[in-house]
Amino acid sequence: MQRRHALGAAVTGLAAAGCATTTAASATPFAVAQPVVPIAGGSEVFPVRRIYCIGRNYAAHAREMGSDPTREPPFFFQKPSDAVQFVAIGSTANHPYPPLTKNYHYELEPVAALHKGGKNVPVDKALDLVYGYAVGLDMTRRDLQRGMGDQKKPWEIGKSFDRSAPIGPIHRVAQVGHFTAGAITLKVNGQVRQDANLNQMIWSVAEQIAKLSEAFELMPGDIIFSGTPENVGPVVPGDLMEGSIAGLPLLSVKVVG
Numbered sequence: 001m002q003r004r005h006a007l008g009a010a011v012t013g014l015a016a017a018g019c020a021t022t023t024a025a026s027a028t029p030f031a032v033a034q035p036v037v038p039i040a041g042g043s044e045v046f047p048v049r050r051i052y053c054i055g056r057n058y059a060a061h062a063r064e065m066g067s068d069p070t071r072e073p074p075f076f077f078q079k080p081s082d083a084v085q086f087v088a089i090g091s092t093a094n095h096p097y098p099p100l101t102k103n104y105h106y107e108l109e110p111v112a113a114l115h116k117g118g119k120n121v122p123v124d125k126a127l128d129l130v131y132g133y134a135v136g137l138d139m140t141r142r143d144l145q146r147g148m149g150d151q152k153k154p155w156e157i158g159k160s161f162d163r164s165a166p167i168g169p170i171h172r173v174a175q176v177g178h179f180t181a182g183a184i185t186l187k188v189n190g191q192v193r194q195d196a197n198l199n200q201m202i203w204s205v206a207e208q209i210a211k212l213s214e215a216f217e218l219m220p221g222d223i224i225f226s227g228t229p230e231n232v233g234p235v236v237p238g239d240l241m242e243g244s245i246a247g248l249p250l251l252s253v254k255v256v257g
């Protein structure tokens with residue numbers, strides 16, 4: 001009876017909060033870790049609520065994926081928040097080759113991290129939501145993504161798996177500003193594979209936030225993988241990926257079998 005009473009109290013607390021999140025007073029039968037990404041230049045960490053990703057945001061990448069890059073509305077998908085794999089500056093993270101795929105692809109992308117939310121956010125206010133930026137990899141089981149797409153099924157299994165979002169520390173806007181241009185370069189084993197400029201994005205980060213906020217209420221803790229340029233390609237165990245974007249510190253990830 002005691003236990004039942006405690007659960008009832010917890011459920012009442014949830015109902016009062018109006019959404020399915022715990023409060024400090026709520027009892028839970030076990031702990032679930034809050035995914036976080038460290039913030040550069042201090043001891044704070046950024047709590048990750050949702051990971052949104054934008055698809056085909058560079059014309060040349062849209063063409064290589066078989067679509068027409070004329071300005072169609074941007075489209076979005078999500079990864080689970082615990083897909084983040086933090087990669088510290090100056091270190092190389094071991095990234096496990098995931099199961100089920102025979103064609104595992106990198107997609108180097110700038111990531112915007114939000115500290116404010118909103119619905120129907122106008123483009124000219126959208127960057128106010130951004131707390132900072134990080135370098136990220138939208139790792140993709142391309143064969144599974146394509147296979148499901150061909151069958152007109154959701155391609156979540158190709159994108160939204162464990163540790164599919166390696167990410168460096170978040171750099172505050174106060175320190176690094178916003179990025180509308182700058183080199184985005186990925187090397188694999190020292191050879192340049194992706195080499196483009198952020199000014200080639202079809203939809204800017206501000207436009208992405210505005211469009212996203214029409215479909216979802218954005219909240220503090222949301223992060224947005226803002227799309228990859230052309231020349232995505234495969235990696236295999238043993239490969240070293242090194243990503244750099246607009247002068248942010250290098251992201252170094254080794255694929256391990």
Ligand code: MN
Nearest residue numbers: 107138227228
């Ligand atoms: Mn992507």
